[in-house]
Amino acid sequence: MLQEIFALEFMRNALLAALLSSIACGIIGTYVVVKKIGFISGGIAHTAFGGIGLGYYLGVNPLLGVIPFSLAAALAIGMLSKKAKVAEDTAIGTLWAVGMAVGVICIGLKPGYAPDLFSYLFGNILTVPSSDLWMIMLLDLLIISVVWLLSKEFLAISFDEEYAAVSGLKTTALYLLMLCLIALTVVVMVRVVGIVMVIALLTIPAAIARMLSRSLLGMMIQSVVFSALFSVCGLWLSFLFDVASGATIILVAGFAFLLAQVWRLVSVFLRAR
Amino acid sequence: MRTSIIECHQLSVDFDGVKVLDGLTFSVCEGDFLGLIGPNGGGKTTLLRVLLGLEKHSAGSVTVFGGLPGRSPGRIGYVPQRLFFDREFPISVRDLVLMGRLSKKNLFQRYNHLDRAKADEAICTTGLERLTERRIGDLSGGELQRALIARALAGEPELLLLDEPTASIDPQMKTTIYDLIEQLKERLTIVLVTHDISLINRYVTKVATLNVTLELSEPDPVSGRERLRAPVPQNSAFPNL
Structure with missing residues (x-):
């Protein structure tokens, strides 16, 4: 069976x-969950559909079209939310729907x-063509490097943005950068689960991991x-x-x-007895 | 003449035309311990936020360490009200305290052994040695409050700003927090916001009542001490009070 698959x-x-996409997804999903920006991330993902439509219309690789578009969406949504x-x-x-609309019109x-x-x-x-695998790998590397370089800053703005600002951090710039990383992760995930379902894979693994971990790493x-x-x-199923x-x-x-969740409830119940 | 650390002159703040602070004039000098009391909505937290550079003032002037607020983050330790962050956040006491070193580091710089040493020192000062690896969600209210004070101390501040450090803590814990703060006042300038009028009188060197306007008064250590004494039983864990 396995040999047959491989x-x-x-x-x-x-x-x-x-x-490969799990790497970006797990790292960035962690920030999405602890900073509670699931809705914002969903907005970025859906707005990015406009980029796919645009890329398709212009005849370039839609995944390339979606990178600048989703980054712009991240900055716009970040600015709006602040x-x-x-x-x-x-x-x-509004941006969520407008992005989708642009995509639909372009494709039409x-x-x-x-x-x-x-x-x-x-x-x-x-x-997934091999060329996309290379792109996913590059985006993974980029995400890992930025997160490694800015781990203490990202931890600070996720935990307590006000304290981060008091400590002299440029919190808005860091927040926008974080949203840009979310946008790139969305690009990575498009092939795997698609735009509509990105948000589930971005949040569910991190939400389960949070129940078990003592540190962000x-x-x-x-x-x-x-x-x-x-x-x-x-994939196997x-x-x-x-x-x-994807579904x-x-x-x-x-x-x-x-x-x-059931396990959590049961363990709370058992501890209470 | 001691160095002046905070200078406010006719400081006013309004939110959408509503005056929250009106014409505050006061100064805090090196070694002072200013207790800010007043009703909820009286502008205590707003004043701290102005001093931290988080809120803009609309009239008058304010300087902190001789410059604009927010320009000397490395010299100020801030202990926020602990209600405003997620207690489920996956972070240990040590990493929380280490965050206090943030103001001493540049972008991209990683924490080094000096930062870790300072964090450990602050953890010792606040008596949290046995809880360093504990997740903050598993701390009691008083322990978490001490961890937040440790975070502020780790940054080796000269000025400590505390916002309601004893809100929603049981009375026994309150006295340990205040004992800790009393130790700190030997080496730090402190501004403390609270509504525990009875407790602060015996510790502070200056009291100000803030209710949109500010009124300075002398602390009243005698009545403060008596009011504190009354509810603490003789066999308390803190016999030296």
């Missing part, structure tokens, strides 16, 4: 994509049928492991039952989240 090049690529006079969720919700303008539109929305890890390592576990399990891979990965993660 004999197929697309399965090898899929497995590599799942493992400075806007309108309510933050309204501002993000291009003559002919867009066969892989669906795969950007819901992921199709089985069609520990939480990151655990979320990477969980994320890889869910992706590989989902989708191969077994011949169903959509299966999300279902595996969701089920694990449910189990973790």
